[in-house]
Amino acid sequence: MSPLSSSFLPTPASTTGAGSTLDAALRATPRVLAIAGSDPSGGAGIQADLKSIAANGGYGMAAITALTAQNTHGVRAVHVPPADFLTAQLEAISEDISIDAVKIGMLGDSAVIAAVRSWLVKARPAVVVLDPVMVATSGDRLLQEAAEAELRELLPLADLITPNLAELAILLNEPLAGDREAALAQGKRLAAQAGTTVLVKGGHLDGGECPDALVNTEGLLAHDVVVVDGGRIATRNSHGTGCSLSSAMATVQARLGDWESSLRAVKPWLQGALRESGVLDVGTGNGPVHHFHHLVPRGQDVPAEGQFAAVLRQDAGPDLDAIYGLDFIRALADGSLTERHFAYYLAQDAIYLNGYSRVLSRAAAIAPTEAEQLFWARSAQQCLEVESELHRTWLSTRTVDSGLGPVTKSYVDHLLASSVSGSYGVLVAAVLPCFWLYAEVGATLHGQFLAAGSPSGHPYAEWLRTYADEEFAAATRQAVRITDDAARAASETEREAMRLAFRQSCRYEVEFFDAPRLHAEPESLPKPVG
Template sequence: MSPLSSTLSASLLPAPTAAASPLLETVAPPTPTSRAVPRVLAIAGSDPSGGAGIQADLKSIAAHGGYGMAAITALTAQNTTGVSGVHVPPASFLSAQLDAVSDDIHVDAVKIGMLGDEKVIAAVRSWLEKVRPGVVVLDPVMVATSGDRLLRESAEAALRKLLPLADLVTPNLPELAMLLGEPEAADWAAALDQGRRLADQTGATVLVKGGHLNGTTCPDALVNTAGLLSAEVVEVTGERIATRNSHGTGCSLSSAMATAQARLGNWEASLREVKPWLAGALRTSGQLEVGAGNGPIHHFHHLADAGTTGPAEPKGAFGELLRAETFADLEVIYGLGFIRGLVEGSLPEKEFAYYLAQDAIYLNGYSRVLARASALAPTEAEQLFWARSSQQCLEVESELHRNWLSTRTVQTELGPVTKAYVDHLLAASAGGSYAVLVAAVLPCFWLYAEVGETLHAEYLAAGADAAHPYAEWLRTYADEDFAAATLRAIEIADDAGRAASAGEREAMVTAFRQSCRYEAEFFDAPSRHS
């Protein structure tokens, strides 16, 4: 018995493909478009300084592989220091722009930004009801980053009525509060609560953004109360980037989401692709040196990085970067009561049974994710590695049920941590990036192997008592074949990271970091369940 033949813990479970499985029925399979280059129409105001509005939209669409089109709702006089004037052309001319585009070109996705007044909103509403685009993202532009108001108060009610026609609404926190007629949320929990209520009122998915909050982290969350996501709240964590250059961030995020969704057909996968790109755009914004105030983000930072020349990154360097991400979670794992009880033999059997039952459920999905990795792998050697691992996971799942679990009464329904972990991995597998998928599944190998080696060493140091209730289980932790497979998975991830663009590397680190968090939560789940 080895971790890949009979005891592969739920720490080993990446995201599955859409094949039939009780585990996967909780998440709707992605329906990506067949268009390699989605045609995306931005309906928004113009920013002559180029950082926000239509100009930012077109850059974001291009950065994510789309063909951008534009219908202008308003002309502004603004720069990085503020807005000094707004001119709204006749709504009839906006209708003429919209009709001219859609009469000739199929629109795969629409991003709606600054609308200005009630007549403009009515024109957009009429066009949406007539054309019915497949993807509609509404960024309710009401207040600029500088604090300038961009929507007339008389038009707020009309904008609220437009929200149900959107698939995704992307307000910042001040706008979220204005749409609900409430004070701005003071913390993340309050922001999520407002997002739930707006989603419930409109039926749309709401992207709650943590950019206006304080702290070192900057979370975003997709919220939908109608069952359209894998969970009511799907949170994606991220670091806060210290920069004064955030002009056009909201415009850029919403248009990038519209483009990614037109390709991927999955809001969670889209956010996990877009968020690391946006972080990189903020981090490198100072390179542009545009304006004396709140400067723009660097939309094409990933292309600039990909085009640089110089010595290749040493083999193993990216793997070491990922290793550093494991330290904090390994420290948490070693301090858990479940782990200490497992080593000492004092762990209640019901906790161990719950752990094994969730492991078996998880392995069923994990095998499908590894099969997806095999399908995406660029070399035959990597295809074979992931395919063999997938087969071994199925064998483990069967043996767990056939042996230990079949002789006991065990709760076998899907636990919340197991579901959350699988949902995260499923989103990674749906994104189409082999590198990101490999990074997401790696902690399932790496942390399990690290913990297993440590626990087995402690078991031996304590005398390897054969009467220990979990002796057989602890012995499997030192399995040499699994250790070798883990090293191979690390090597594959390192190769993928060295070949990836800066934006994709950001996405890899984000996916890896989140999987590490779920590893710790999985080991803690039995204690919390009991």
């Protein structure tokens, strides 16, 4: 909610431009070509690619580079057809069909790599994801050692490279990374050598957490290393995880145009695919993931009314505590906040509101009831009205650094990713902290202002009074009810994805309130008086 309007709107963070990434998210189904080997057991390779593309809303196509004899226990034999036949496949597809993204997997030998390289240079697809399939999870070698040099030459043609840790080490001619820091260091070296983005995956590292990191040393990301956290899923069924991840990234990137947003959309889906893999009961070894877990009929274990909302409120507790501990919040409450910091905060808020209105419009478009459609549509409209008010009455009269801040971008990129997850529940859970945390913090600050006797001369008095707006409080309660209802209609896997999206937004709320201090360094925020 803007501080300049007594209506039901949240605050924090922005899009990369006037709707550029969201417009891409609303395109027609991406046409994604997978160039990879075949797995007759259906868990990896082309079979996993096509499932993954379809599960993430794309239209999948396939050019076969190799035939394997394998099952859930390992690879028994590999047959690589003539490279000129692969070229014929690629040319037949690209001469007839517009390709929005390409995922490259198993290539087999030098001739195949050369064929793919030649076609890429000629076709120049907009999105290229390279999964350098060299070593299977089972330990089987899937690329001839003599072809490793040719594969390294292919790396600069990719927009994203997704090696496992063993492949990362091979590509650099270095020992296998033993911990996260070593893996990230190798990712930076590979990104610098290839001049592209590398996804350093945490699945093969030890520990209960499984963070993935996007690495780019050329300024194409918000930071050189962008980490997307996630818990480790305890399962032996990880066959085809790398194939599935890379093809999903290609599909979602063709819709979003931002690697961080794409990873934040794909990761919860893949975690659900791992979590629900056991229900497939395929094979006696390392089984496949469940690509279509989100389409499985829900069970009967439905949370009681208000139960899921209570869980979310508990999840938000540490982040609320962190917000109250920020110098920005304390200085805002007692009036010692400098206009410079407040101006930066409002400028970022104005940028955010423009993009956030589009996310709320997406919620209105997919809401299951007319009442919810109207609620999100009114919220989206209010975003635009408040943005205009901010510019007209405050920002237009001051010199303000109005450039897009990194926290602002990351927060809304996360929301954009949630908006294309295919799940209404995940989307509303992601936008909820912008209502809920903002309302609670605002009510607390307004209470402190009243307790201090509403001191005259407080530079942000009018701003603080808007926090007492009952219309916004009522809208927040409605947003909480909507999210709780969505959880009651969701599967257990979707509820977990909702909690993850909610927690990520809560963390961004903290970072957004702290962003003015980080932006203004080395100048520090004034300490509260008393």
